[in-house]
Amino acid sequence: MEPLVKHEGKVVCMNRLNVDTDQIIPKQFLKRIERDGFGEFLFYDWRYQADGTPNANFELNTARAQGATILLADENFGCGSSREHAVWALADYGFRVVIAPSFADIFFNNCFKNGVLPIVIPTDVRKELAETHANGQWERATVDLEAQVIETDCGHRIAFEVDAHKRYMLLNGLDDIGLTLQYEADIRAYEANRKAYQFVY
Amino acid sequence: MGKTLFEKVWDAHVVKQLPDGQALLYIDLHLVHEVTSPQAFAGLRFAKRSVRQPSQTFATMDHNVPTVNPTDVRDAIAKKQIETLMENCREFNVSLAGLDSPFQGIVHVIGPELGLTLPGKTIVCGDSHTSTHGAFGALAFGIGTSEVEHVLATQCLWQNKPKTMRIRLNGSLQPGITAKDVILGLIAKYGVNFGTGYVVEYAGTLISQLSMEQRMTICNMSIEFGARAGMMAPDETTIAYVKGRQHAPYGEAWEAAVSEWKSLVSDADAQFDVDIEFDVESLEPQVTWGTNPGMGGSVNGVVPDPADAATETEARAIRQALEYMGLEPGTKISEIPIQHVFIGSCTNARIEDLRLAAAIVKGRKVAEGVHAMVVPGSKQVKQQAEEEGLHEVFLAAGFEWREPGCSMCLGMNPDIIPAGERSASTSNRNFEGRQGRGARTHLVSPAMAAAAAIAGHFVDVRTFQSEGVTA
Incomplete structure (x- = not known):
C-alpha cells in the first residue's frame, strides 16, 4: 500500500448528506474480479446522463474540480453497502483524502486499507470550509498526517485526530496481515482454548 | 460493574489487546459470497497464503x-465472478x-438456516447486512474486501472497541404491524446515522414476543442507521431455533454450548453509552417516500414538504429525494401508484415473510399494470x-x-426496475438507483x-x- 504522509492537492466540495456507496460505485460495476480500474465508474449515475454523456451539473464535472485529489464531503459519507469498490473507485479516480463531519464505519475502515485518508472535522468547521470554497477563497489544501493538520491556501489551519494504529499503518504503508502474523503464537493459544459453540459441526 | 451482552461476546474473543486501543479479535465464522x-482470494494467492480455518469459512453465491x-x-x-468463487473455494x-x-x-438466510449462525459467535462477511446474525446474540458485522482477505489469512480482525447503545423496544405489535415496521419506524424517528460507532443491543418487552425470523429482520437493518452491529440476547426461542440444525453442535457439545449461551445477557448493572426507549404499541404500517431508509413514515401520512425541514441542508436533501422519487409534497402516501412489487431480500424472504404475504394475497389478483414477484431467500425456504x-x-x-x-x-442480476417506475419492496435500501437507474423504491413490510x-x-x-377485496 502506498504510504500517505503529507498530501497537497486541489479540493472539490460535495454538499450532499448521506452519500451512500451505491452512489459512489453503482452495483453494475461490482461484477469485476479485479481491484483496479474502478475510477471511470466513480459516481457513475450522477456523473453521467442516461445516454452516457457527462452531466455538466455534477460537482466533479465542473472545470474547477478537474484534477482534484481531496474531497470535502458532508455528513455520513459512505453509508450503506460494505463494498470496498467504493474506496477503490475514489482512489483510482485520484482521491487521496476525504474530509467530512462523519463517515459510515465500514467505509471509514476500508479507506485506511487503500491508502485513502478519511478525516473527521466538526460540522461548523466543515460549513466554514464549504462556504469559503464556494466563494472562491481557496482551491487547494495540504494535509499533513504526521502533524495531523489541514492547511488551506487561504490560511485555514485545522487540527484533526486519527486513531494511532491506523495512522501508523498509513504513514508507513503497512499491510495489516503482515502485522497480524506476528501474533501467530497468540492466535494459536486462543484457538487451543475455544468453546464448543465456536466451531462448525 | 456488570457487562453488556456485547462486552461478554467481545471479551471472549480478544486474542491480543494492544496499548493503542486496537484489539485483535478472533472470528468464529466467516461467510463469503461472490461479489x-x-x-481477497487473489491477494492470498499473490502472497502465497492459505485460508487459516477453511472449516470456519462458508461460501455461497x-x-x-x-x-x-x-x-x-x-x-x-x-x-x-461466479466461476471465480467456485475456483477459489476448490x-x-x-x-x-x-x-x-x-x-x-x-448468505444471511442460509447462515442461520444451516446452524452456522450461533449465539456468542463472532461472525463477519463482506456484506453490510451481516448485522442480521446478531438476532442470535452473535456479534456480527460487515467488512470490506481487505478485511475479508485478512480474516481468510488470519481468522482474526483488528478492531477498536465500539461504543454501546441499548434500544428498549417496548410494547406489543398490533395486528398488521410487523418487525419491518418496527425497524423502519425506529430509523424514521432517529435518522440514518444515529447508530454510527455503536453496537446496538435491542432489548425491551417486545423481543421475547418475536420469532427468530422477526428478530432477524430488525437486526438486519441495524446497518441502515449506521450501527456496527445489532444484537439480541439469546433465549428459549433462540435455542429452540438452533437445535438440530445441520451445523449446530450436538450431544455433549450441545449441552456445553447451551450452558454458555444462558450467560449471554446484559447484567442488570451493565452500563450503556446510550440508552433509549421506543414504543412499538402505537406504530402504524411504514412506507418510505425518499432515498434513504430514514425518509419514511406511516402509510396514513403524506409526503413531507422541504419547507418544513429544520435546516437548509435537510431541506435540500428532501428536495433532492422528492425530485428523484417524482413526488410532490402533501401527496397522500396511500395515493402513490406502484408498478412493481418485490417480496424478497435478506430482510424479508424467510418462510414467515412469505406466509404473511400469501395470507394477504390468497384469493385475490395482482392489480392490472403491476409486475409482482416473490424471490425466496434460499432453496430451503423455497422448498418449504x-x-x-x-x-x-x-x-x-x-x-x-x-x-x-x-x-x-x-439488481446486480437481470431483475431491475426501469427508470421512472416505482416499487413496493420488502428490501432494505431505497437509495437512488438501487433497484435500477432511475427506479423509485419504497420500503415496506411483506404484508404491505x-x-x-x-x-x-x-x-x-x-x-x-x-x-x-373481491378477486
Whole structure:
C-alpha cells in the first residue's frame, strides 16, 4: 500500500448528506474480479446522463474540480453497502483524502486499507470550509498526517485526530496481515482454548 | 460493574489487546459470497497464503444469480465472478453452497438456516447486512474486501472497541404491524446515522414476543442507521431455533454450548453509552417516500414538504429525494401508484415473510399494470413454501415465483426496475438507483407489499384485511 504522509492537492466540495456507496460505485460495476480500474465508474449515475454523456451539473464535472485529489464531503459519507469498490473507485479516480463531519464505519475502515485518508472535522468547521470554497477563497489544501493538520491556501489551519494504529499503518504503508502474523503464537493459544459453540459441526 | 451482552461476546474473543486501543479479535465464522471475495482470494494467492480455518469459512453465491434459471448466467462478467468463487473455494478448500446445492441462498438466510449462525459467535462477511446474525446474540458485522482477505489469512480482525447503545423496544405489535415496521419506524424517528460507532443491543418487552425470523429482520437493518452491529440476547426461542440444525453442535457439545449461551445477557448493572426507549404499541404500517431508509413514515401520512425541514441542508436533501422519487409534497402516501412489487431480500424472504404475504394475497389478483414477484431467500425456504402450497397462492394471484438470490434488492442480476417506475419492496435500501437507474423504491413490510400488489397503490394493510377485496 502506498504510504500517505503529507498530501497537497486541489479540493472539490460535495454538499450532499448521506452519500451512500451505491452512489459512489453503482452495483453494475461490482461484477469485476479485479481491484483496479474502478475510477471511470466513480459516481457513475450522477456523473453521467442516461445516454452516457457527462452531466455538466455534477460537482466533479465542473472545470474547477478537474484534477482534484481531496474531497470535502458532508455528513455520513459512505453509508450503506460494505463494498470496498467504493474506496477503490475514489482512489483510482485520484482521491487521496476525504474530509467530512462523519463517515459510515465500514467505509471509514476500508479507506485506511487503500491508502485513502478519511478525516473527521466538526460540522461548523466543515460549513466554514464549504462556504469559503464556494466563494472562491481557496482551491487547494495540504494535509499533513504526521502533524495531523489541514492547511488551506487561504490560511485555514485545522487540527484533526486519527486513531494511532491506523495512522501508523498509513504513514508507513503497512499491510495489516503482515502485522497480524506476528501474533501467530497468540492466535494459536486462543484457538487451543475455544468453546464448543465456536466451531462448525 | 456488570457487562453488556456485547462486552461478554467481545471479551471472549480478544486474542491480543494492544496499548493503542486496537484489539485483535478472533472470528468464529466467516461467510463469503461472490461479489466481495475475488480480490481477497487473489491477494492470498499473490502472497502465497492459505485460508487459516477453511472449516470456519462458508461460501455461497447470491448477489449475481439469475432468478429465472440460475445456472443460465448470460452476463459474461457476472458469470466470471461466479466461476471465480467456485475456483477459489476448490483451491482454498472452502465449503460452498453453489447453484447446484439444495442449501444455496442469500448468505444471511442460509447462515442461520444451516446452524452456522450461533449465539456468542463472532461472525463477519463482506456484506453490510451481516448485522442480521446478531438476532442470535452473535456479534456480527460487515467488512470490506481487505478485511475479508485478512480474516481468510488470519481468522482474526483488528478492531477498536465500539461504543454501546441499548434500544428498549417496548410494547406489543398490533395486528398488521410487523418487525419491518418496527425497524423502519425506529430509523424514521432517529435518522440514518444515529447508530454510527455503536453496537446496538435491542432489548425491551417486545423481543421475547418475536420469532427468530422477526428478530432477524430488525437486526438486519441495524446497518441502515449506521450501527456496527445489532444484537439480541439469546433465549428459549433462540435455542429452540438452533437445535438440530445441520451445523449446530450436538450431544455433549450441545449441552456445553447451551450452558454458555444462558450467560449471554446484559447484567442488570451493565452500563450503556446510550440508552433509549421506543414504543412499538402505537406504530402504524411504514412506507418510505425518499432515498434513504430514514425518509419514511406511516402509510396514513403524506409526503413531507422541504419547507418544513429544520435546516437548509435537510431541506435540500428532501428536495433532492422528492425530485428523484417524482413526488410532490402533501401527496397522500396511500395515493402513490406502484408498478412493481418485490417480496424478497435478506430482510424479508424467510418462510414467515412469505406466509404473511400469501395470507394477504390468497384469493385475490395482482392489480392490472403491476409486475409482482416473490424471490425466496434460499432453496430451503423455497422448498418449504412449496410444501405449504404458498407458491400456488402467489402464482394464482399473478405473482412470479422465482429461484433464490438477492435479486431486485440491488439488481446486480437481470431483475431491475426501469427508470421512472416505482416499487413496493420488502428490501432494505431505497437509495437512488438501487433497484435500477432511475427506479423509485419504497420500503415496506411483506404484508404491505402484498396489499400494494393487489391494490396497485399503498394501502393500510389493517383496513385492507378487514374490508377485503373481491378477486
